[in-house]
Amino acid sequence: MDIFTLPRLGLLVPPENPIAEPEYHELLGSEMNVYTTRFPVTPGFTLETMEMYNEVLPDVLATFGTMRLDGAVVACNASHYLLGPDGDRAFCAELSERCGFPVQSTTLAILDLCDALGVSSLTLVSPYASWLTELSRGYWEKAGLTVDRIVLAPAGPNPPGRGEEKDEDFNPYLVTTKTLLERIREADVPEDGTVLFTGTGMGTLPAVAALAAEGTRRTLITSNSAAAWWARRTAGLAGAGEHALLQRIDGAVR
8 A cells, every 4th residue: 555645634633632643543544644733832721722722723734834635633622612613614614725625623523423413412421620511512502412411521540429520630631441431321321312522632432442342322423533534524535434433423324
C-alpha cells in the first residue's frame, strides 16, 4: 500500500489530550493518514481557555501550512459548546471556506451522526465538572435533542460514589473503562436508547467494545467515532470501514 496516496485528516487537539490520536488511528486504521496540531498550552482548563481556543483556531489550522488535507477535525467539544449549534455551523463553514477543505467540529459530527441515525433523545455520559456538564447538555438541547439522563464519569481508579462527586473529581483524561462500564450499568439505560460518550479526551473504545460484546442493542456514539465517521464520508471512502464500531454505526445508518 502506498501510504502517501491515502486521504489526509488534520486533527486539532488540546495540548494535554492523550486519547484523541490513539483513538483516531484505531478507528481509521490504514484508511487515512492522520496529522495532528495542538492548541496553545494554558495553566488550566477554564471558560477563558475555551474562549481562547475559538479565538486562535484559525491560526492553529494555519500551522498545517500548505499541506494538502482532505478535511480537518477540531477535537475539542468544550470550546464549541460555547458557540451553540448555529454558531458552531457558521464558524466551521467560515473556516472551511478560508482553508479550502472541510473543517468540522466533533460536536457537529455528533449532530450529523444523530441526524443520520434518526436519534432524538440520548443518555449523556459526561466526564466533566458540573458547570461544563450543564454547558454540554445545553448544546445538545439547543440542537433539538432530548437529554433523558446524565451519567457522570469521574476520574481515577477509585472514583467517589454516586452523589459524592465534586468538580475536582472530574478529569476526562483520567476516566477508566471500569468506571464507564459501572456507571452505564447502574444507570439502567433502555436497550433501545442512545448513549453519547462526550469528550474527545475520554478513552471510550474499550468500554464500547465491552458493551457491544454483551449484545447491547443501544446506539453507542462517542465524540471520536462520530468524527471518524464524518472523516471517512468526507474523504469518499467506500464501505463501513475497518473498525467494528464504525461498522456498527454504518449498519445503523443504513
